[in-house]
Amino acid sequence: MNKVSITGPDGGEVIELGPARMRIMEDGGVTEHRLGIGEITLAPRSSGPPQHRHAEHDEGFYVVSGTARFTVGDTDHDAPKGTLVMVPPGVPHTFANPGDEPVVMLNTFTPDLYVQYFRDLRDTIAAGGALTPAATVEVMGRYATTPATDFA
16 A cells, blocks of 8 residues: 655644744655655745755745745846746756745755755754854755855
8 A cells, every 4th residue: 555645734844944944744755755845934035045056856946925036047036926946956046035025935856865954954053053154055065966156
């Protein structure tokens, strides 16, 4: 019999990361690591991670509410509610919330490699560390992700 996972509105693993909140809804356990899914809530007027590239996974963002700003290389794209952004491996990207209301996005990782990145960031904070850009980049490096310094 196949395993089915149902994660309700208050379910999942919640990871608080300063102005960002990640709710892991599928950590790869049900999908045999083919897919990870999280819900990101980004506070108003806050930035996301340093611009970066993933080498081993695709990343998707579906904007559930608010308007996110995605930076891809040198280009900014405003992504209002209902927008899907798919980022294949190797493409430099980051996101931010320039608006006055929270942004909520469904975030996918194929395969689920990057789910552990958020847990490692949580552990960095729990150990008394700050989520500086340098600390974030160090954790990214554990998951085949590098900063896109040519666009920083």
